[in-house]
Amino acid sequence: MLTLGRASLVLALAVAVVGIVSSLYGARAGRAEWVAVGRRSMYALFGVLTVTMVVLEAAFLRSDFSFRLVASHSSTTTPTFYKLTALWSSQEGSLLLWVWLLSGWASLALAATRKQLREIAPYATAVLLGLGGFFVSLTLVLAHPIQLLDPAPVEGNGLTPLLRHPSMMIHPPMLYSGYTLATIPFAFALGALITRRLDAAWLRSIRRFALLGWLCLGAGILLGARWSWSELGWGGYWAWDPVENASLLPWLTGTAFLHSLMIQEKRGMLRVWNISLVLATGILAIMGTFLVRSGILESIHAFGASTLGIPFLALLGVLMVSSAALVLIRRDELRSEHRLDSLFSREAAFLFNNLALVGLCFVIMWGTFFPLISEIATGTKASVGPPWFDRYTVPLAIALVFLSGIGPAIAWRRATPRNLRRAFLFPLAAAGGAFLVGWAVAGEPKVTTLAMFSAAAFAVAAVGQEFWRGARARHASTGASLPIALATLVSRNRRRYGGYVVHVGIALLFLGVAASSALQDVRDVRLRPGQSVHVKNYEIRYVRATGKLDHEKLSLGALLRVSKDGHHVATLAPSRGYYPSPDARQFGPIGRYFEGEATSEVGLKTGVERDIWTSVEPNIDSFAPMVDGIDRRFPLADAGAQGLLLNVIAERYRLDPPPAGFRMIVSPLVTWIWLGGLVAIAGALIALWPRPERARAWVLAVSKPRLGRAVGRA
Amino acid sequence: MELVLVLLVLAASAAVISSPLWHRTVSKDAEVGEVAALEAAKAAKLNEIRDTELDFRIGKLSEDDYQALDRQLRAEAVDLLHQLDAARADGGGGSR
Numbered sequence: 063m064l065t066l067g068r069a070s071l072v073l074a075l076a077v078a079v080v081g082i083v084s085s086l087y088g089a090r091a092g093r094a095e096w097v098a099v100g101r102r103s104m105y106a107l108f109g110v111l112t113v114t115m116v117v118l119e120a121a122f123l124r125s126d127f128s129f130r131l132v133a134s135h136s137s138t139t140t141p142t143f144y145k146l147t148a149l150w151s152s153q154e155g156s157l158l159l160w161v162w163l164l165s166g167w168a169s170l171a172l173a174a175t176r177k178q179l180r181e182i183a184p185y186a187t188a189v190l191l192g193l194g195g196f197f198v199s200l201t202l203v204l205a206h207p208i209q210l211l212d213p214a215p216v217e218g219n220g221l222t223p224l225l226r227h228p229s230m231m232i233h234p235p236m237l238y239s240g241y242t243l244a245t246i247p248f249a250f251a252l253g254a255l256i257t258r259r260l261d262a263a264w265l266r267s268i269r270r271f272a273l274l275g276w277l278c279l280g281a282g283i284l285l286g287a288r289w290s291w292s293e294l295g296w297g298g299y300w301a302w303d304p305v306e307n308a309s310l311l312p313w314l315t316g317t318a319f320l321h322s323l324m325i326q327e328k329r330g331m332l333r334v335w336n337i338s339l340v341l342a343t344g345i346l347a348i349m350g351t352f353l354v355r356s357g358i359l360e361s362i363h364a365f366g367a368s369t370l371g372i373p374f375l376a377l378l379g380v381l382m383v384s385s386a387a388l389v390l391i392r393r394d395e396l397r398s399e400h401r402l403d404s405l406f407s408r409e410a411a412f413l414f415n416n417l418a419l420v421g422l423c424f425v426i427m428w429g430t431f432f433p434l435i436s437e438i439a440t441g442t443k444a445s446v447g448p449p450w451f452d453r454y455t456v457p458l459a460i461a462l463v464f465l466s467g468i469g470p471a472i473a474w475r476r477a478t479p480r481n482l483r484r485a486f487l488f489p490l491a492a493a494g495g496a497f498l499v500g501w502a503v504a505g506e507p508k509v510t511t512l513a514m515f516s517a518a519a520f521a522v523a524a525v526g527q528e529f530w531r532g533a534r535a536r537h538a539s540t541g542a543s544l545p546i547a548l549a550t551l552v553s554r555n556r557r558r559y560g561g562y563v564v565h566v567g568i569a570l571l572f573l574g575v576a577a578s579s580a581l582q583d584v585r586d587v588r589l590r591p592g593q594s595v596h597v598k599n600y601e602i603r604y605v606r607a608t609g610k611l612d613h614e615k616l617s618l619g620a621l622l623r624v625s626k627d628g629h630h631v632a633t634l635a636p637s638r639g640y641y642p643s644p645d646a647r648q649f650g651p652i653g654r655y656f657e658g659e660a661t662s663e664v665g666l667k668t669g670v671e672r673d674i675w676t677s678v679e680p681n682i683d684s685f686a687p688m689v690d691g692i693d694r695r696f697p698l699a700d701a702g703a704q705g706l707l708l709n710v711i712a713e714r715y716r717l718d719p720p721p722a723g724f725r726m727i728v729s730p731l732v733t734w735i736w737l738g739g740l741v742a743i744a745g746a747l748i749a750l751w752p753r754p755e756r757a758r759a760w761v762l763a764v765s766k767p768r769l770g771r772a773v774g775r776a
Numbered sequence: 777m778e779l780v781l782v783l784l785v786l787a788a789s790a791a792v793i794s795s796p797l798w799h800r801t802v803s804k805d806a807e808v809g810e811v812a813a814l815e816a817a818k819a820a821k822l823n824e825i826r827d828t829e830l831d832f833r834i835g836k837l838s839e840d841d842y843q844a845l846d847r848q849l850r851a852e853a854v855d856l857l858h859q860l861d862a863a864r865a866d867g868g869g870g871s872r
Contacts, residue, residue, distance in 0.1 A: 069782040077789055084793075098796035106789040113785055177812040263813060266820055328824070473836040475845075484835060528834070535833040555830065 064129070067117035067208040070110045071201060074161075077106045078195035082188045089184035097184045101172045104187060107194055108165035115162055118149055118207060128214035131155060131207050137220035139613055147231035148221045153355060153370075154207035156234060160351060161197035163235065164190070164242040167271070171246045175267050182264050185253035186246075193245055193348075196377055204369050223615070223641045223661040227293045233285040237309055240279025241347040244312050246271045247319075248344020251337050255388040260395050262327050265336070269323060270750060272340070276316040277746040283309050284739040295638075295662030295677045297584065297727045299735065300575075302451045307430040308350035311423050315343040318419040321412045321469070328474065329409060333396040334389065335416070341385040346423075348378060353430075404476035411472055415465040418458050425454040452579075460513045463572050466565040467521030470528050485524070492523035504581055514576035521569035525562045532559070552748065560749025567742025574734030578673075582729035588721045591620075598728040600674060601625050607680075607719035608635060609712030615639040616655050616708050618680040618715050620722055622665060634665030636678040636724075650693030651704050652711070656682055673732040679723035685711060814860045821853045 081103025088096030118131065122145045127133040135148045135155070149155035168190040175183055201207055225231065247268045254264045286306065287299040300306065319339040322332050352374035389396070402409055428435075429446045436444040471485040496519030500512045532555075533548035540547065552559040583598040594603035605621045619637025623630065643649055643658035665676040692707050699707060828849060832842040 063778065065778045066781050066785070070785055073786060073789060077793065080793060095796040099793055102793050102796065106792045109792065110785060110789055178816060179813070180810075262820075263817060266816060327820070471836075473838075473841075474831065475837075475841055478838065481836070481838075531834040532830065535830070539833065555827070558827065558830075 063117045063120065064208060064210060067114050068206075070113040070117070071198060071206075071208065074107055074110045074114070075195060075198045075202060077103050077110060078191045078198060081107065081191040082195065085184040085188040085191070089181070089188075094180075097180075097187075100184055100187045100191070101176060104165060104172055104191060104194075105169050107191065108162070108169045111158070111162045111165055111198075114158060114208070115149075118155065118158070119146060122146065122148055125218065126214075127216070127218050128211055130209040130211045133211050133215055133218045135219065135221055137218040140218075140221050141226075143228075144221050144226055144231065148225075149207075150234045150238075151221060151225050152207075154201060154205040156238070157197060157201050157205050157355070158207045159235065160238050160242065161194055161201070163238050164197065164245065165194055167239065167243050168194070168246060168249075171268065171271050174270075175250075178267050179250070179253075179259070179264055181257045182250055182253035182259050185256045186249040189249035189252050190245065193249075196373075200370060200373060204373070219644055220614070220641070223639065223659050224293070226661075227289050229285040229289045230293070233282055233289060236278050236285060237282030238351075240275050240277075240282050240309075241312070241351055243271055243275025243278060244316060244343050244347035246275070247340045248347075251340040251344070252385065252388065255337065255392050258392065258395055260333060260337070260392065262330075265323055265326060269320075272316065272323075272343075273320060273746060273750055276313065276320060277743065277750070279309065279313045279316065280739070280746075281743055283313060284736070284743075288736060291673075291675075291732065292664055292666055293662070295664070295679075295725070297675055297677065297725050299732070302429065302448050304430050305350075305354050307426050308346075308353040311427055311430075312343045312346035312350060314419045314423040314426075315339050315346060318416040318423075319343060322416050325409050325412055329400045331398040331400050331402070331409065332413075333398060334393060337396065338389060339416075339420075341389070345378065345381050345385065348374070348381065352378060406472065406477040406482060408469060408472050408474045411465055411469045415462065415469060418462045418465060422455055422458045422462070425458065426451070429454075456510050456514075459572060459575075460510065460517050463514065463517035463521050463569050466568055467517070467524035470562050470565060471524040485527075488527055489520045489524040493517070493520035495519065504577075508580055511576050511580040514572055518569040518573040518576075522566055525566050525569075528562055529559070556751055557749045560745045560747070560751075563745025563748060564742045565745075567738045567740070567745055569738070570734050570741060571738030574731045574736075574738055577731035578729045578735070582727055585726045586723070587726065588723050590721050591719060595724075595726065597674075597726045598672075599626055600631065600728055602634075602674075602676065602726055604722070604724070605633075607716050607722070608637060609715040611705060611708045611712055615641045616712060617663070618682070618712065619663065620665075620678045620680075620719075620724070622676055622724075624667065624674055632667035632674060634667060634674070634676050635663075636665035636676045637663045638678060638680055639663060640682075650689070651696065651699040652692050652707055653689050655708065656685075656689060668733055670733055672728055672730045675725075675727040675729060677725045679725075680715065681720040681722060684720045685715070688714070810863050810866075811860065814856060814863055818853065818856045818860060821849065821856055825849045825853065 081100045084096045084103060085100025088094065088098075088100055118129070120126075121129040121132045122136050123142070125132065125136065125138050125145075131149070131152055131154055135152050136145050140148065150159045168187075172183065172187060172190075179186075250264050250268045254260055283306070286309070290296075290301070291299040316339075319336060322336050322339060325331050326333060326336050352371070355370045355374065402413070404410065429451050433443045433445045436442060467489055468486075471489065473481050473485075477485070493516040496515045497512050500507060500515040504511065529548065529551075532551045533544055536542065536547040536551045537544050540550075542550065585595055585597050587595050589595065589604040591604050591606050594601050596602075601624070603623045603625070605623050608617070608619045608621055610617050617637045617639045619635060622634040622636070624632045624634060639661050640655045641658045641660065643654040645657075646654050648654075649657040662677045665678075667674040688711065692711075696703060696707065825846065828837065828842065828845050831837045832839075832846075837845065
């Protein structure tokens with residue numbers, strides 16, 4: 063199947079080139095059939111790349127180690143689920159996944175808009191196929207996913223242990239879907255600029271794809287954070303790592319766009335701003351991909367140094383220069399139809415929200431690229447850490463959460479003092495209440511923590527009030543019961559109320575972030591069995607050591623008993639898994655288990671009020687003489703003998719463990735981060751869900767007579 | 777066997793890509809396209825009218841602002857209806 067996979071990749075490049083040429087010729091010559099050829103080239107690109115994906119996945123499933131990629135990222139003992147997802151744990155496979163997703167989402171977008179945007183679509187098709195062709199070229203020239211390994215090894219290297227977590231396997235496709243979906247509005251924006259079709263029609267057509275991209279990117283970021291919290295041994299969910307930051311940047315500009323888009327639709331304002339946000343989001347999505355692949359910045363998520371940096375930089379340069387040039391050339395046609403009527407209006411709230419989001423984006427970008435900037439300026443690479451990021455991002459995030467309450471409640475155009483009183487009295491009271499409760503519960507927390515509690519309460523109360531008033535108005539006009547009125551209100555105004563639900567989710571998420579980062583208690587201790595430590599109000603006792611061998615790793619750990627006021631709360635079993643290095647000759651048949659990769663299994667008790675998080679670092683140095691002795695005595699131990707010997711070590715650790723290092727964290731409201739994320743995802747799905755055809759027909763039927771009257775009046 | 781599969785993928789791709797050159801459905805698509813774009817704009821405008829009405833009913837717009845905005849939106853909707861009638865009479869001609 064090697065030939066089929068390789069031929070499909072070459073064909074993919076040919077298809078992309080044919081599509082670009084056809085689209086541009088069709089657009090310039092006004093030949094609709096050639097435009098259709100271009101569009102269908104995208105469908106074909108998706109088809110041939112699917113063939114390549116299937117060839118590779120089949121090779122992973124049957125552990126065909128004649129494929130270099132399979133041999134280096136899988137083994138016969140890798141569980142089937144991880145075999146299926148091991149493809150994108152490599153540079154080559156993840157590039158293929160990227161372009162495959164791009165072709166799939168782009169096919170969907172081009173099919174959905176094939177009867178609209180006739181002038182814009184061919185240029186958008188050419189841009190999307192250009193991006194597809196670029197990524198296919200990279201796989202063909204610099205990171206070919208299908209390479210022959212001859213002779214094929216009997217066993218593969220296996221999947222990196224850190225990636226053996228369900229959310230880490232779903233995280234890349236979600237993130238890449240977000241990135242690739244961000245390029246769709248980008249391509250249509252370029253098409254709109256080229257063809258001067260700069261009204262709101264193209265925005266309406268691609269809005270769903272922008273929202274879907276935002277949703278996928280957000281879900282991908284959340285999955286990554288969840289993986290970090292529950293799988294990595296450092297005890298956090300966000301480390302301001304360059305690759306994490308890079309994924310946040312297009313999400314922030316995408317969020318800004320989804321808000322300012324409404325101002326353009328409603329008022330014909332902010333056209334330059336909107337199109338710049340769309341273009342920036344697309345470029346930042348490519349930049350995020352570049353950061354993971356180039357190894358230009360150090361990150362645990364990056365693939366390490368590679369030769370992909372220069373082509374990516376060239377692509378980014380072309381995209382930035384052409385985007386900026388087009389916006390400049392078309393600036394007269396992008397002039398706003400209206401001006402801001404009042405600072406006390408929804409338009410102004412959205413504008414401030416956009417400034418906060420873009421401000422956050424700028425701060426994070428500066429901090430992320432600071433090592434490069436400092437190296438260029440001073441010759442010395444310096445980096446900024448979490449305290450630097452927190453200093454600037456926390457105030458902006460507080461402002462953003464407050465604005466997420468102001469936006470839904472304030473009126474369009476201008477709000478009168480009466481409107482303002484009516485809209486904000488209850489949310490302000492809720493914010494004040496949250497401030498006092500936070501003060502009472504948390505002792506003497508930082509002002510920023512209390513401000514975030516207040517902002518979250520303000521936003522939730524403002525949105526709750528909107529739901530209540532909307533349902534009551536519907537109840538009054540239709541006579542339906544309040545729950546039915548609420549359900550129909552949401553179902554008939556999905557975009558609006560779905561957006562409000564997202565605001566609630568984001569407020570809850572930030573509440574969790576503020577509480578968990580400011581009020582958590584972290585202890586690093588060294589304990590012997592029987593000893594205990596107090597973390598916040600919990601007593602955590604090291605009951606006994608654990609040790610076991612499974613088919614892939616040796617696990618050494620601890621059994622911990624958590625209690626509060628004498629009552630049992632949880633039993634936790636953190637451990638450290640030691641995976642063998644493939645090089646038995648250098649390290650010895652047993653020693654290789656302590657020289658390969660090691661991962662932490664976190665002992666975690668989650669709860670609505672707090673999470674109790676523990677990890678252990680067994681002291682394996684004391685076993686070194688014993689391991690050396692075994693290796694000297696049994697240098698040729700086969701797998702069966704290795705199992706027996708490792709069981710001896712595990713038993714010895716259980717019976718006579720040396721003191722072990724522990725990290726113990728009691729962190730309040732962490733679960734609210736995941737709950738808030740889920741609420742936000744649910745809100746985005748509500749906003750995305752298409753209106754049923756029957757409902758649409760009903761709306762049209764109801765509206766027609768009224769419009770008819772209007773026609774009569776006109 | 778593998779060569780046959782390669783040829784099949786090649787033939788299928790060529791068929792998918794080149795079919796608009798052999799069939800005459802494209803021009804019809806283009807005709808429908810103009811009407812579809814106007815229909816989408818009309819649906820969006822109707823949603824906007826309903827949205828504004830909801831804002832008024834829950835007290836987010838004053839009576840004066842609502843009347844002005846509603847009048848403007850309805851005029852725009854009427855304009856779209858006229859364009860739609862013209863496009864249908866044209867058989868979808870015109871550009872967008």
